[in-house]
Amino acid sequence: MLLYQSPWIDDDLILFRENVVRFIETEMVPYDAKWRAQHHVDLDIWTKAGEMGLLCLDLPAEYGCGGGDFRHECVMYEELSRRGISGFGQGVHSMAAHYVYNYGTEVQKKRWLPRMAKGELIGAIAMTEPSAGSDLQGIRTRAVLEGDHYRVNGSKIFITNGGSASLLMLVVRTNPNERKHGLSLLMVETKDLKGYRVGRVLDKMGLPAQDTAELFFEEVRVPADCLLGSEEGRGMYQLMGDLPYERLIIALCGVGAMEGALAETSKYVKERQAFGQAIGTMQHIRFKLAEAATITRVARVFVDDCIQRLLKGALDNETASMAKYWVTDMQQQVLDECVQMHGGYGYMNEYLVCRMFADSRVQRIYGGTNEIMKELISRSV
Numbered sequence: 483m484l485l486y487q488s489p490w491i492d493d494d495l496i497l498f499r500e501n502v503v504r505f506i507e508t509e510m511v512p513y514d515a516k517w518r519a520q521h522h523v524d525l526d527i528w529t530k531a532g533e534m535g536l537l538c539l540d541l542p543a544e545y546g547c548g549g550g551d552f553r554h555e556c557v558m559y560e561e562l563s564r565r566g567i568s569g570f571g572q573g574v575h576s577m578a579a580h581y582v583y584n585y586g587t588e589v590q591k592k593r594w595l596p597r598m599a600k601g602e603l604i605g606a607i608a609m610t611e612p613s614a615g616s617d618l619q620g621i622r623t624r625a626v627l628e629g630d631h632y633r634v635n636g637s638k639i640f641i642t643n644g645g646s647a648s649l650l651m652l653v654v655r656t657n658p659n660e661r662k663h664g665l666s667l668l669m670v671e672t673k674d675l676k677g678y679r680v681g682r683v684l685d686k687m688g689l690p691a692q693d694t695a696e697l698f699f700e701e702v703r704v705p706a707d708c709l710l711g712s713e714e715g716r717g718m719y720q721l722m723g724d725l726p727y728e729r730l731i732i733a734l735c736g737v738g739a740m741e742g743a744l745a746e747t748s749k750y751v752k753e754r755q756a757f758g759q760a761i762g763t764m765q766h767i768r769f770k771l772a773e774a775a776t777i778t779r780v781a782r783v784f785v786d787d788c789i790q791r792l793l794k795g796a797l798d799n800e801t802a803s804m805a806k807y808w809v810t811d812m813q814q815q816v817l818d819e820c821v822q823m824h825g826g827y828g829y830m831n832e833y834l835v836c837r838m839f840a841d842s843r844v845q846r847i848y849g850g851t852n853e854i855m856k857e858l859i860s861r862s863v
């Protein structure tokens with residue numbers, strides 16, 4: 483492959499990347515098949531990652547976090563996605579930590595961030611409900627303030643890390659008479675929480691190592707000081723504030739998967755023989771690789787630009803939505819071609835491109851569907 487280095491990489495990050503790769507190759511890759519079969523990662527991977535200082539990388543050291551910036555998180559996502567390690571839900575863990583950091587009080591930050599950075603608390607984001615996905619303002623899970631606690635009733639669905647999460651960023655309705663202004667965010671510690679129940683770990687098309695789950699709340703008492711920030715009704719604004727960060731992570735994982743699949747496919751076609759020659763010498767295959775490499779590079783350059791904008795605090799919602807929608811559409815197209823170039827082997831789960839293809843489908847659905855991305859972009863055109 484032609485060499486390309488992201489403009490945001492420096493010597494420190496090159497060293498950091500070596501540590502990340504070593505950790506993923508020794509602590510994750512050998513266990514991925516087991517995790518996929520059991521439908522969750524082994525929970526000690528969280529504390530191992532915490533001990534290595536690989537969680538909450540872009541939040542300040544004063545809260546026990548990595549003290550780096552978004553580039554450190556990027557390295558981690560890239561290396562995970564290049565290897566198809568999709569069960570370790572670091573993305574939503576980081577996003578949950580960001581809500582605490584961005585909107586939490588000082589007491590809340592000190593209470594949750596150090597334990598999230600150590601992997602003692604596993605984060606999840608619980609927004610979606612059976613009757614409210616794209617239409618987030620339709621959320622029904624109700625939280626009623628009663629003295630020093632909220633009484634919570636309702637349910638959530640499709641929650642990444644749901645089976646193992648010990649700290650939920652839970653979106654609740656605190657005012658039934660307001661749609662947009664009626665939502666609030668509660669941070670909920672789930673250990674021994676009466677009335678809280680994890681339902682089914684959902685049987686999915688891809689991401690089998692991810693314990694995506696249903697969550698149920700029946701007369702759950704959540705301490706009032708778990709409200710994020712100090713005011714009810716701010717939930718929708720708080721959610722919208724972090725969207726560029728979340729959408730860029732999804733796009734970056736898309737690029738990482740394309741790069742990983744392309745490298746794997748390029749190797750494969752040089753080895754695989756048909757009609758007395760390596761299939762990689764055939765013009766059709768060479769052209770397919772050229773097309774996939776070009777799309778991947780364009781996606782990479784766009785995502786790198788978004789990363790630099792985000793680092794400067796200048797990534798707008800529309801640009802992040804463009805990256806999320808276009809890159810994940812391209813991810814599926816490129817991975818489909820990579821499967822095709824592997825022939826029947828590309829359909830076998832023991833091949834990386836097969837697992838990546840199945841895992842990739844949801845990228846166009848979660849984090850706001852690609853149709854919703856287009857809806858948002860179109861308003862600015």
Ligand SMILES: Cc1cc2nc3c(=O)[nH]c(=O)nc-3n(C[C@H](O)[C@H](O)[C@H](O)COP(=O)(O)OP(=O)(O)OC[C@H]3O[C@@H](n4cnc5c(N)ncnc54)[C@H](O)[C@@H]3O)c2cc1C
Pocket residue numbers: 574606607608609610614615616617639640641642643686689694844847848849850851852853854857
């Ligand atoms: C594997 C997986 C992991 C997930 N992880 C999480 C998580 O961690 N936390 C969480 O809260 N949620 C999570 N989700 C939920 C995900 O974000 C939602 O599924 C997604 O937002 C879509 O909502 P929905 O499923 O209700 O679809 P719907 O909103 O019912 O949409 C159905 C279809 O209608 C289209 N549509 C809807 N409204 C419009 C519109 N206005 N214009 C054009 N088209 C429209 C959609 O694009 C889609 O094609 C996850 C989902 C999956 C599958």
